[in-house]
Amino acid sequence: MKTRKLGKLEVSEIGFGTMSFASTYGPSPDRDEAIRVIRGAHDLGVTFFDTAEVYGPFTNERLVGEAVAPFRDRVVIATKFGWDVDLETGERRGGLNSRPDHIKLATEGMLKRLNIDCIDLLYQHRVDPDVAIEDVAGAVKDLIAQGKVRHFGLSEAGTDTIRRAHAVQPVSAIQSEYSLWTRDPEPEVLPLCEELGIGFVPWSPLGAGFLTGKIDTSTPIDPKDFRANSPRFTSEAREANSAIVDLLRRVAAEKGATPAQVALAWLLAEKPWIVPIFGTRRLDRIEENLGAAGITLSADDLSRIGAIGSTIEARGARLGEAMLRLSYR
Numbered sequence: 541m542k543t544r545k546l547g548k549l550e551v552s553e554i555g556f557g558t559m560s561f562a563s564t565y566g567p568s569p570d571r572d573e574a575i576r577v578i579r580g581a582h583d584l585g586v587t588f589f590d591t592a593e594v595y596g597p598f599t600n601e602r603l604v605g606e607a608v609a610p611f612r613d614r615v616v617i618a619t620k621f622g623w624d625v626d627l628e629t630g631e632r633r634g635g636l637n638s639r640p641d642h643i644k645l646a647t648e649g650m651l652k653r654l655n656i657d658c659i660d661l662l663y664q665h666r667v668d669p670d671v672a673i674e675d676v677a678g679a680v681k682d683l684i685a686q687g688k689v690r691h692f693g694l695s696e697a698g699t700d701t702i703r704r705a706h707a708v709q710p711v712s713a714i715q716s717e718y719s720l721w722t723r724d725p726e727p728e729v730l731p732l733c734e735e736l737g738i739g740f741v742p743w744s745p746l747g748a749g750f751l752t753g754k755i756d757t758s759t760p761i762d763p764k765d766f767r768a769n770s771p772r773f774t775s776e777a778r779e780a781n782s783a784i785v786d787l788l789r790r791v792a793a794e795k796g797a798t799p800a801q802v803a804l805a806w807l808l809a810e811k812p813w814i815v816p817i818f819g820t821r822r823l824d825r826i827e828e829n830l831g832a833a834g835i836t837l838s839a840d841d842l843s844r845i846g847a848i849g850s851t852i853e854a855r856g857a858r859l860g861e862a863m864l865r866l867s868y869r
Contacts, residue, residue: 541585541833544815546739547712549661549691551616553808553833555588555817556581556826557743558604562595566762569821571603578607580823582615584830590715590741590817592620592665593650597630605654617654618713620695621646622665638668640679647683663693663715673701677708684709693741696860699728702738711738715817718742719751720803720845721772721784721854734811744859745807745816746800746829750778753785753799771856780855787848797835800825802845804832809842 544553561574568574578589591604601619608615624637627645650659662683664676683689691712694705705711714733718725719742733740746752748767757778767773772781788799795802800818807816818829837845 541587541830543587544739545813546661546693546741546815547691547710547737549616549712549739551588551815552586553815554586554804554830555590555618555741555815556586557590557817557819558600559590559592559595560819560821561603562600563764564595564766565821566765568599574603574821575607577821577823577826578604579610581826582608582611584827586826586830587615588618588815588817589615590618590743591654592663593646593653594620594623594625594632594665597623597625597632598649598653601650601653605656609655612656616660617656618661618663618693618715619650619654619659620663620665621650622663622668622695636666636668636670638664638671638676640671640675640682643676643679644683647688651688658687659689661691661693661713662689663695663713664697665695667694667697667701673697673705674708677705677711681709695743697729699732702729702732702736706736706738711736713739713741713815715741715743717744717858717860718807718816719745719747720788720806720849721747721751721781721852722858722860723850724858730811733813739813739815740811742807742814742816746803746818747772747784748859750781751785751788751799751803753789756782770859771861772854772859774856777856783852784849784854787845787852791837791841791845795835795837797831798828800829801832801835802837804829805835805837806842806845808832809837 541552624633624635680692693713695715757775761768788802792802
């Protein structure tokens with residue numbers, strides 16, 4: 541697989557998000573099977589793996605650390621701090637916590653769970669309004685100076701926050717929800733990333749599975765799956781949002797591809813510093829999704845997809861809002 545740069549950090553052009561191995565989408569899968577799938581992703585060319593302390597909490601980092609141990613020196617591991625989690629028990633106390641002392645203690649726990657000496661990319665998971673972003677960036681700068689972190693990232697941050705953080709410690713990557721049905725970063729955040737030389741990592745590039753075309757109004761959703769409480773996944777919203785999937789299906793038919801591959805290929809074609817991360821529990825889906833790297837979308841294709849896509853207004857609040865409610869539990 542080809543590589544791309546997030547700032548100065550080189551990663552595979554498509555990354556693998558491991559949140560689906562936590563209980564976010566219902567009961568967690570068998571641990572051995574999860575490890576097999578993560579290692580299978582690496583066998584297929586993925587070198588960029590994404591996790592977070594709050595996934596579980598803690599259990600996902602341990603899983604990722606064990607899974608990538610045989611090839612640790614050949615992959616990039618990204619993880620995230622920022623929720624108010626008891627650092628001893630993992631209990632979620634609700635709300636955010638990006639106080640510098642908490643960040644540094646949280647990082648020690650991450651290193652132990654991942655069983656690594658240095659975190660390749662450390663994100664602030666959500667911006668904490670009670671802590672100046674300069675203090676957050678300063679804490680990560682200290683961790684970089686100590687050799688415990690290599691690169692700094694922000695998740696779901698606005699342009700003012702990004703600029704202020706970048707002035708203290710260069711930001712390598714911004715991770716935000718971005719796909720054909722969530723295009724919020726386009727007006728301001730993406731231009732700023734280009735200006736400052738920051739990479740962009742779209743999370744949920746397949747709309748939590750909806751943009752694959754494998755979910756319709758009759759598809760059952762486990763009550764413990766966060767999508768069961770997402771406004772984008774009500775029956776009415778799914779019916780309305782099928783127009784976006786229809787667009788992907790039409791382009792996929794022309795390209796001999798799948799809707800998922802087109803959705804990812806569209807992101808890859810937008811900018812050379814965009815690195816989408818998808819999640820799945822199935823190895824065959826990983827192989828399918830990575831096939832997006834072989835799909836060529838011309839300028840005319842991009843113009844058509846973008847133009848038609850912009851006329852389709854997604855029904856329901858974006859996934860990030862549902863995820864926010866989940867993380868506050």
